[in-house]
Structure formats: C-alpha cells, structure tokens
Amino acid sequence: MTRISNYGCFVVSFAEYFIDIKLIPSIFDAEKHRDRLVVLFFKLETELRKVREHKDVVAKKWSDSEVEVSHTKEEARKQHQADQQKIKDLEDSLKVAVNSWTMRKPMVIPTQILRPAPNGMTSKSVPLISTWAFSPPGKNLSGLNSNGSVHWSGSRAMAHTLTRRVDPLGM
Structure with missing residues (x-):
C-alpha cells in the first residue's frame, strides 16, 4: 500500500490519459488486483477532484477577498x-x-453709554445717542463709535452693553 501511495500522485495526475493498468505492473500483479486497482483509481480520482475543487474554492476566495479588499479600500477613500x-x-x-x-x-463698545439729545427733551421722548463715557475735554465725539462710524440709537442699541441715562455726565 505504501508503494501505491508513493506513486499515487503520479498516477492520479495522469489518470485521465493513462487508464491502462500497465503503469503499475512493477508494484504488484495488476491482473490479480485489477478490481482493487479500479476502486483505488476511483478513490484517487475522487480525491483529486476534491483537491482541485478545494484549490478552486481557495483561489476564488482569495481573488474575492482581493477584490473585496480593493473595493473596500476604494469605498473608504471615496x-x-x-x-x-x-x-x-x-x-x-x-x-x-x-x-x-x-x-x-452694532458697532458699540461697552465703554459707550447713551446720553440724551442736547436740545433738552424730556426723558420719555429723548432720542438716545451713543457717546463716549469719558470723552476728552474739547473733543466732540458725540455720535461716533470706536471706529468712527455712525452710532446706533434707540431700540437698535444693545441693552446689555449700554446704559440709558437722562442726565448728561459731567454736570
């Protein structure tokens, strides 16, 4: 049996071409064991088919996994x-x-406060203007904010940053 298994690969690989039992007469008497050899060839062919199928399955899985990995890489990149x-x-x-x-x-900074108009209107009807809280003497900055643009007044002024005062500061 050992000798047959040693030559099994050779016999199996060429089983399609060499069905004739003349390849193995040196192993043992082929005529005497013809039925056994036929069964052995069928077993070897079956095993060969299984090996080839397994090889094909493994190759397909390998190629599928390569395609899947490259597909996954492409999806991840996208x-x-x-x-x-x-x-x-x-x-x-x-x-x-x-x-x-x-x-x-509004472009008003927290140091600015609202002062009444200089014409002396009452507190209920006073239009509010934005002026500097601490204006330098002799400089009239009334109506301008820190960057020189026109002030925001009345309801458009931000209540949390400005204080409404009726009395002018410094009097």
Missing part, C-alpha cells in the same frame, strides 16, 4: 474624500455665518 468635502463645506458655512453676524451687529 468616503474619506466626501467627509473632507463636508467638513470644508461646514467650515465655509461657519465662516459665512460669522462674517454675516459680525457685519450685522
């Missing part, structure tokens, strides 16, 4: 690019929103 684009779009939207808010907010 998803990363899409995520990066979303992040960039969100950052751009945030910049636009911040710039828009900055342009719309």
Whole structure:
C-alpha cells in the first residue's frame, strides 16, 4: 500500500490519459488486483477532484477577498474624500455665518453709554445717542463709535452693553 501511495500522485495526475493498468505492473500483479486497482483509481480520482475543487474554492476566495479588499479600500477613500468635502463645506458655512453676524451687529463698545439729545427733551421722548463715557475735554465725539462710524440709537442699541441715562455726565 505504501508503494501505491508513493506513486499515487503520479498516477492520479495522469489518470485521465493513462487508464491502462500497465503503469503499475512493477508494484504488484495488476491482473490479480485489477478490481482493487479500479476502486483505488476511483478513490484517487475522487480525491483529486476534491483537491482541485478545494484549490478552486481557495483561489476564488482569495481573488474575492482581493477584490473585496480593493473595493473596500476604494469605498473608504471615496468616503474619506466626501467627509473632507463636508467638513470644508461646514467650515465655509461657519465662516459665512460669522462674517454675516459680525457685519450685522452694532458697532458699540461697552465703554459707550447713551446720553440724551442736547436740545433738552424730556426723558420719555429723548432720542438716545451713543457717546463716549469719558470723552476728552474739547473733543466732540458725540455720535461716533470706536471706529468712527455712525452710532446706533434707540431700540437698535444693545441693552446689555449700554446704559440709558437722562442726565448728561459731567454736570
């Protein structure tokens, strides 16, 4: 049996071409064991078919896994690019929103307070103007804010940063 298994690979690999039992007469008497040899060939062919099928299955799994891995890598790359684009779009939207808010907010600093109009109107009907809390003597900064633009008055002034006063400061 050992001798047959040693030559089994050779016999199996050429079983399709050499069905004739003349290849093995040196192992033992072929005529005497013909039925056994036929069964052995069928077993060897069956094993060979199983090995080939297994090899094909393994090769298919290997190629499928390569395709799957490359497909997964491609999907991951595309998803990363899409995520990066979303992040960039969100950052751009945030910049636009911040710039828009900055342009719309009143340009008044907390050191400015509201003073009544110089014409002596009563406190209920006084139009509020924004002036410096501590204006230097001789300098008329009334109506200008820190960057020189026109002040915001009345209901458009930010209440939490300004104080409404009826009496002018310094009197």
